[in-house]
Amino acid sequence: MSRLLTGLCFLSLLGLAALQSAQAGVIIGGTRIIYHADKKETSISVKNPEKTAPFLIQSWVETYPEATADKPPFIITPPLFRLDAGKENIVRIVRTGGSLPEDRESVFWANIKSIPASESTDTNRLLISVKTKIKLFYRPSALKENAGSAYKKLAFAVRGDRLVITNPTPYYVSFNSITVGGTPLKAPGMIAPKSVLELPLMKARGGSVSWTAINDFGGVTGAETRQL
Structure with missing residues (x-):
């Protein structure tokens, strides 16, 4: 039994060491991207917080909610680049065409993948690629309403066991x-x-509903309450 416990402790220590040497992902400068149609492009920052390790950054756009074979009308540039330790870079999102509704928003996935560098001495290190998915909202110029107050205009009702x-x-x-x-x-x-x-x-049952939403900047709105 003592040998078994010793072995388990040894394996736990190995796992802890592997986790400690694992690479952290890059820092993305936002939790969502708003693409205003009257602009030629939009952008978001990517920062490498590591002190010595560089990353290879790969970025692309996918359809929402699930990736399909359809080609989204956006590209991210540069699609692939090296980001050295302590450095920050800007990736640009550019519309490439396509037909999108002009009376409402459209949404896509922006993917940013950080691939850690591998060296000849990394035989005992755990290297992890981290992919971040961010919602990319396309906002047509024709929309004149205040996007920040849209959550206040929602209507709620109870139908059986559904809200x-x-x-x-x-x-x-x-x-x-x-x-x-x-x-x-x-x-x-x-x-x-x-x-x-x-x-x-x-x-959940009751005579009222309260809700909060996430705004354009990734913050949380104030609470709204309605009677059901």
Whole structure:
């Protein structure tokens, strides 16, 4: 038994050492990207916080919610570059064409993958590639409403064991939280423009609903409350 415990402790120490030598990912300068249609491009920063280790940065755009064979009408440039330790670079998102609705937002995935450098002495190191997925919102110029107040215009109703949410605005609303009768709903997600979203109430019951959303800057809005 003592040999077994000794062996387990040794393996645990090896695992801890491997984790300590694992590379951290890069720091992305935002949790979402807003592409205004009247601009030629938009951008986001990528920073390498390591003191000595460089990263290879690979970036691309995918369709939302799942990646498909369809080619998104955006590219990220540069798509591949080296980011040295302690350095920061800017990646640009450029629209390449395509037909997108002009009466509402569209959404895509922006992917930024950090690949750690490998050296000949890295035989005992655990190198981990980290991919960050950020929502890329395309906002047409024709939209004149205030995007920051879109979450306040949502309508809520209860239908059986479902919470029915209606979004009359042309903007996506990403929920930070939804609480019904004091009980929070799990993973409320996001509601698309001019659409209806139904969420299971589970055990949540009550005469009111409160919610917060995530704004353009990645912050959390104030809470709104409505009677059901």
